[in-house]
Every structure is written in structure tokens, then in C-alpha cells.
Amino acid sequence: MTTSKVLFxxxxxxxxxACSQRAVxxxxxxxxxxxxxxxxxxxPEGARVLTADVRDGASVRAAIGDEEFDVVADxxxxxxxxVVADVELFTGRTGQYVFISSASAYQxxxxxxxxxxxxxxxxPFWQYSRDKIACEDLLVRAHREDGFPATIVxxxxxxxxxxxxxxxxxxxxxxxxxxEPVVVHGDGTSLWTLTHHTDFAKAxxxxxxxxxxxxxxxxxxxxxxxxWNRIALDLAAAAGVDDPQLxxxxxxxxxxxxxxxxxxLLGDKAHSMVFDNSKVKALVPDFTATVPFRRGAQEIVxxxxxxxxxRVVDAERDALLDRLVARYGPA
Numbered sequence: 001m002t003t004s005k006v007l008f009x010x011x012x013x014x015x016x017x018a019c020s021q022r023a024v025x026x027x028x029x030x031x032x033x034x035x036x037x038x039x040x041x042x043x044p045e046g047a048r049v050l051t052a053d054v055r056d057g058a059s060v061r062a063a064i065g066d067e068e069f070d071v072v073a074d075x076x077x078x079x080x081x082x083v084v085a086d087v088e089l090f091t092g093r094t095g096q097y098v099f100i101s102s103a104s105a106y107q108x109x110x111x112x113x114x115x116x117x118x119x120x121x122x123x124p125f126w127q128y129s130r131d132k133i134a135c136e137d138l139l140v141r142a143h144r145e146d147g148f149p150a151t152i153v154x155x156x157x158x159x160x161x162x163x164x165x166x167x168x169x170x171x172x173x174x175x176x177x178x179x180e181p182v183v184v185h186g187d188g189t190s191l192w193t194l195t196h197h198t199d200f201a202k203a204x205x206x207x208x209x210x211x212x213x214x215x216x217x218x219x220x221x222x223x224x225x226x227x228w229n230r231i232a233l234d235l236a237a238a239a240g241v242d243d244p245q246l247x248x249x250x251x252x253x254x255x256x257x258x259x260x261x262x263x264x265l266l267g268d269k270a271h272s273m274v275f276d277n278s279k280v281k282a283l284v285p286d287f288t289a290t291v292p293f294r295r296g297a298q299e300i301v302x303x304x305x306x307x308x309x310x311r312v313v314d315a316e317r318d319a320l321l322d323r324l325v326a327r328y329g330p331a
Contacts, residue, residue, distance in 0.1 A: 005029040006208065007064070007094075009054055009086075010075030014160045015100065017041035018201035019073070026205060033063060034076075040162050057085055071208045073098035078128070083135045087142050096149050096214055098207070101136055103156035103219050104129040109271040116276045117154075117217050126267025136217070143215050151207060152217035156275060159296065160197045161303035165231060167261055167269075168321065170304055171314045173239050181245035181325045185265050188229035188248055191272035195222040196291035203277075206284030213283060221275045222289035228269075231293065238297040247329040258320060 006023055010016040011032030021044045023030045030047040033054065043049055052063035054076055072094040077083050083099065090097055106115050108123045121136065123129035142148035159165055166172045172182050203220040207213045226234075229246065236244040251270040255262020281287055304310045 005031075005069050006071040006073065007031045007033060007067075007069040008073050008075060009033045009077070011047070011049075012041045012043060013075055014041075014163055015155055015158050015197055015200055015204075016073075016075040017044075018160070018197035019075075019204050020044050020047055022198075022201040022205045023047075023208075031069070033060065041160070055082075057089070060085075060089065068093045070094065071096045071098065073100070073208070075100045077135060079131045080134045080138050083138050087139075087148055091146070091148060094149065096151055096208065097139075098151045098153055099135060099139055101132045101152050101154045101217075102129060103154045103221065103273065103275065104268040105132045105136065105154065106273075108267060110273065113272065114274045114276040115219070117219060117279050123267055126263050128263075129267055149214045151213045151215075153204060153207065154217065154219040155200060156193050156195060156219065156221045156273065157269075158195045158197050158200050158221075159300070161296075161299040164235065164300055164304075165194055166235065167264065168314065168317045170311055171317045171321070173235060173301065173304070174311065174313050175318070175321065176236050176239055176241045176244045179245075180321075181247045181329055182232065183249050183254070183321055183324050184228050184232055184246050185249060185251045185254055185270055186228070188232070188246060189227050190270065191225050191274055192228060192231065192269065193221045193225060193273055193275055194231065194293045194296070195220070195289060196293075196296050199289035199291050202289075203280050203284050203287040206287055207280070210283055218280045218283070219275055219277070220280055221277060222291075223275075223277060224289065224292055225274050226293060234294045234297040235300070237294070238301040247325050249324050249328045253328065254324065257324060 006028055008016055008020055011020045011034055024044045024046045032047055033050045036051045050063040052059040072090050074086055105121045107120045121133045136152055139150040143150045175182050200220050232246055251265040255266055
């Protein structure tokens with residue numbers, strides 16, 4: 001199987017924008033299917049855009065007509081019905097279908113580290129992850145029973161310059177600059193993996209068009225392992241704050257105060273996650289993640305500082321952080 005004509009459903013998100021750019025740079029015939037209108041991450045020059053509502057099957061069928069593709073990758077499929085629609089539409093029309101799952105689908109908390117692709121999929125805390133698992137189950141069955149050419153890719157916490165990895169986003173950095181305390185879950189020493197989207201794209205595009213990748217699953221992450229304290233300190237340094245005040249709050253307490261925030265902690269970020277990338281490197285031997293987070297942190301701060309309109313403080317989150325600091329911070 002060779003890769004020359006690819007369809008990315010999405011194509012302008014945090015992960016998919018870097019994959020689109022790299023695919024164009026590799027000289028592939030790249031088509032993006034999305035609703036259009038993005039400004040944060042422009043379409044790479046040389047890519048074709050088909051405009052459709054990906055949740056409207058008739059709209060999608062009208063946009064792609066009777067075209068066939070060497071690879072179809074769906075970056076915006078989150079629930080089984082999304083995947084069912086893709087399987088129905090692309091059966092017989094692509095040599096490889098790539099589903100973007102999530103490393104949060106792995107057993108949470110993991111019984112052993114590092115996490116490998118054979119680590120069980122089980123997340124009792126987060127519906128998002130359970131939906132991704134259900135999507136994977138559907139694709140495994142479609143491949144086993146009908147030969148549908150599925151590849152599953154599991155990103156972990158992947159970021160670009162627009163994404164502050166701390167819960168609360170820009171509001172947290174604004175608090176640091178104001179000299180206000182910020183909340184870090186747990187004691188800040190659990191281990192986490194942050195992957196720059198351009199590093200992810202190197203491995204991802206290396207899997208496309210590979211017969212050995214069909215019918216299999218891979219995670220793609222950096223090999224850099226950080227504590228949450230280190231992540232906060234790297235962001236503070238990038239923001240010009242020498243001595244940020246970090247207040248540590250138990251994840252259960254955060255969940256009690258904000259169930260939405262808590263779901264993402266208890267279902268993902270509160271647990272140490274370290275990944276063994278040997279499997280993807282065996283298939284893409286030139287893949288090495290080269291962007292350390294300290295450099296990525298500076299990219300993030302520089303992007304926000306470049307336009308005052310981006311530096312929006314979330315008043316609700318700011319007030320929640322004040323309440324958590326008042327209750328759990330030093331007297």
C-alpha cells in the first residue's frame with residue numbers, strides 16, 4: 001500500500017493541523033473535510049478543503065462524491081455512532097482508515113508502568129474515555145469480521161501553542177502574573193507526558209500507508225516525563241514569573257467542587273502515565289520527539305502575549321480557584 005491521496009476529517013485541530021501540514025510537506029495529495037471557518041490554525045497551503053458538517057451524512061456524501069482515498073483519518077470521531085457512519089461510508093473506498101482514540105482509554109489508574117499498547121482498556125471515571133473504548137471495540141470487530149482496514153492511534157496529552165496544559169488555561173497564567181496562588185492537583189509529583197503536536201505528526205504520518213499498521217493500535221507520545229509541579233514551573237518561567245505560588249489540592253476535593261474538572265483528573269491526569277513508544281518506533285524508526293516542554297511552554301506564552309484578545313480570564317474559574325486556595329491553601 002502506498003500513500004499519496006489522504007482525507008483528514010477535521011484537519012485544523014490541535015493534533016490534526018500538524019498532521020495536515022506534515023502530509024503536505026511530504027508531497028501527498030491532502031484533502032481536509034470540515035465545517036471551515038477556523039482562524040487559530042490555518043489550512044496548510046496546498047491542501048484542498050471540502051466543506052461539510054461531519055455529523056450530517058448526506059452533507060459528507062455530497063462533499064466527497066464517489067472519490068476514493070489511500071488513507072482516511074478521522075480526528076473528530078468521539079462516539080460509536082460516528083465510527084459506524086465512517087465504516088458505512090468508507091468501506092471499499094480506502095486502503096486504511098485511522099481512528100484517533102485516546103491514551104485515557106487505558107486502564108485508569110494503570111496497574112503497571114510504562115503503559116504499552118496491550119495495557120487493558122478500562123476507565124471507570126470518564127465517559128469520554130469509555131466512548132473511545134467503545135469506538136475501538138467496534139473497529140476491532142469490523143476488521144476481524146469484515147476486513148475493514150482500521151488502524152487505531154492513541155494520543156496522550158498533545159498540545160500546540162494555543163493550549164495551556166494546566167486546567168484553567170490562560171486564567172492560571174494570568175493568576176501567576178498577578179501574584180495569585182494557582183492550584184495543582186494532588187501533591188504535584190505524579191508523572192505526566194506532554195507531546196508537542198509536531199512531534200506527534202512525525203510518527204502519525206509514518207503510520208499512514210503502512211500495511212503493518214492495519215488491524216493494529218499504537219500510542220504516540222513524547223518520551224519526556226514531567227511532574228505537574230514541573231509543568232507549572234516551566235509555564236511560570238515562560239511567563240516571566242520566578243516564584244509562583246502553587247497550592248496543592250487533592251483531586252477528590254477538586255472533583256467535589258467542580259465535577260467536570262474532577263472527571264478529567266480522576267479519569268486521566270491525576271494518575272501517573274508514562275508510555276513505552278517502542279511499538280510505533282519499530283514501524284517508524286526515524287520517529288523521535290524533539291520538542292521539550294520548556295520550549296513548548298515558551299511558544300504558548302508567546303502566542304498569548306502576541307494578541308491581547310487571546311488573554312481572556314475565565315471569571316468563574318478564577319473564583320473557583322480563589323475558593324479552593326482559601327480552603328486548602330496555607331493559613
